[in-house]
Amino acid sequence: xxxxxxxxxxxxxxxxxxxxxxxxxxxxxxxxxxxxxxxxxxxxxxxxxxxxxxxxxxxxxxxxxxxxxxxxxxxxxxxxxxxxxxxxxxxxxxxxxxxxxxxxxxxxxxxxxxxxxxxxxxxxxxxxxxxxxxxxxxxxxxxxxx
Numbered sequence: 001x002x003x004x005x006x007x008x009x010x011x012x013x014x015x016x017x018x019x020x021x022x023x024x025x026x027x028x029x030x031x032x033x034x035x036x037x038x039x040x041x042x043x044x045x046x047x048x049x050x051x052x053x054x055x056x057x058x059x060x061x062x063x064x065x066x067x068x069x070x071x072x073x074x075x076x077x078x079x080x081x082x083x084x085x086x087x088x089x090x091x092x093x094x095x096x097x098x099x100x101x102x103x104x105x106x107x108x109x110x111x112x113x114x115x116x117x118x119x120x121x122x123x124x125x126x127x128x129x130x131x132x133x134x135x136x137x138x139x140x141x142x143x144x145x146x
Contacts, residue, residue, distance in 0.1 A: 026052045029086040036063045036131040038100055043067035045098040045109070046076045047119040047127075049091040050083050059091070063127055065098045072113035094119030096140075107132065110140040 033050055045065035051058060064079045072095035083090045095113030099106075107128055112118035121139035128137050 026087055029088055030058065030060060033060060033062065033083070033086065033088065035060065035127060038063065038065040038098060039067055040100050040102050041067045042097065042099045044069050044072050044075055044095060044113070045119070045124075046072055046079065046095040046113065046116060047093045047124050048076065048079055049093060050079075050088050051091070052087075053089050056091075061093070061123065061127060063124055065100075072116050076116065092116045096121060096124075105132075105135045107135050107137045109138070 030050065030052055038045065043065040044067075045063055047061060047063050049056070049059035050062050051060065062079070064075050066075045066078065069075045069078075075095070076090075076092050080090050093116075095116040096109055096119045097111040099108040101107075109119075109121040109124055109128075125137050125139040128135070
């Protein structure tokens with residue numbers, strides 16, 4: 001018993017501190033990760049889950065758009081680099097097109113991504129409504145295609 005205590009006890013506390021610091025930084029990164037980043041005008045957008053590796057239950061849905069992107073995957077790749085830089089993982093949920101007019105406070109969601117599929121525009125509308133409470137948001141009606 002004394003041998004185990006002498007070997008285990010000195011190493012146990014520093015290991016727990018290091019683990020706690022790692023977990024706290026990942027959680028902090030996920031909490032501070034911006035939910036929406038978009039630019040004015042017509043652009044391609046993607047919706048994705050951002051989460052801590054191995055903890056998909058704590059995923060956060062985010063939206064990213066870029067008017068300069070040629071394909072939806074370019075927007076997703078940019079999001080993935082942003083998340084990976086903070087030690088987070090991503091999972092694409094779909095894409096579409098977004099029109100943002102900040103002067104008239106208007107956002108329109110429609111269409112689909114050829115590679116990622118159609119994003120759930122109604123969920124995207126809910127996310128955008130929280131981020132831009134004063135904007136009128138229109139989403140394309142219809143069911144999500146398989």
